[in-house]
Amino acid sequence: MTINLNDLNKYLDVAKEAALRAGVVLKERFRKLCPSMIDEKAKNDFVTEADKKSEEIIKSHIWSHFSDHDILAEESLAVRNASPLLWIIDPLDGTLNYIHxxxxxxxxxxxxxxxxxxxxxxxxxxxxxxxxxxxxxxAFKNGKRIHVSRSNTLNTSLVATGFPFRIKDIIDNYLKVFKELFMHATGIRRGGSACLDLAYTAEGIFGGFFECSLSPWDMAAGALLVKEAGGEVTDFNGGNQYLKTGNIIAGSKGVHQEILKIIQEIFKN
Structure with missing residues (x-):
């Protein structure tokens, strides 16, 4: 299908409007949740009324402009057409942070x-x-161009990650990777929001980011940000299947390659 830059700018504008509207609700309800507003979908995997309301707002806004587009969203997995255009939405990334x-x-x-x-x-x-x-x-932050870190080595970089709470059986290897990076990087941070970790990587705050067992909505927007900011984004095999595998490495070229090498060495054993 033929999509031009004007179309893409319109899609971005609609996404921005939807996010801003959802953000109003998230700010209003922040630190005002009671236990009845929180459900546990699976062990340590929570959803709040704020997640649900945010998603409802975003989907409604997108469909009010593009009724024939498909939507893949965290809380409802709503897809209703066979459209070549698919919106991938996380209405609240960092739910556990939000709850606490x-x-x-x-x-x-x-x-x-x-x-x-x-x-x-x-x-x-x-x-x-x-x-x-x-x-x-x-890639842009508040309308200003951003770029991944100019640092191309782990020993001058701050690295971000998250922990694979959904797949406990790989935690031993994951901790080995964590230890290896801890020994070589300037520092490691675990912020609790994969999409923000990727945004900060695109901005050059973090030199690199890695995580596994993510869902597409955790990383789709952030992966594009890092790539458009001049960075590298791959799965743990060095390929481009991160949205399917849930495993992602992102960062400046040199840092990405160092993280990839460490992960491949540890996970092959």
Whole structure:
């Protein structure tokens, strides 16, 4: 299908409007949740009324503009057409942070066209930061161009990660990777929001990021941001199947390669 830059800009504008509307609700309900507003989907995997309301707002806004588009969203997995345009939405990334009053969470919206990421947006409501990217047009924070870290070595970089709470049987290897990176990197941070970790990597705060067993909505927008900011994004095999495998490494070229080498060495055993 033929999509031009004007179309992509329109998609981005709609994503931005949707995220801002959802952000209003997230800010209003932050630190105001009671236990009845929180459900445990699986062990240590929670959803709140704020997640659900945010998703409802985003889906409604997108479908009010593009009723024939498909949507893949964390809380409802709603897909209703056979469209080549697929919106991938995390209405509240960092739910556990949100529940505990930790001010580190975001809205993530991406658009995939015929299987290729084309638009990505991450909105940080409390800081009112908007990270955005259109394929081939660069990455931006609040309208200003951003770039991955100029550092190309682990020993001068801060690295971000998360822990694989869904797949406990790989935790031993994961901790070996963590230890190896701890010995070589300037430091390691675990923020609790994969999409923000990727946004900060695109911005050059983190030199690199890795995590496994993620879902597409955790990383779709952030992956595009890092690539458009001049970085490398792969799965643990060095390929481009991260949205399918759930395993992702992102960062400046040199840091990405060092993390990839460590992960492949440890996970092959």
């Amino acid at each position: 009053g930790l001010p580190s969470f975001a809205v993530s919206i991406a658009l995939e066209i015929e299987g290729e990421l084309a638009v990505g947006l991450i909105y940080e409501p409390l800081r009112e930061n908007i990270y955005s990217a259109i394929k081939g047009q660069g």
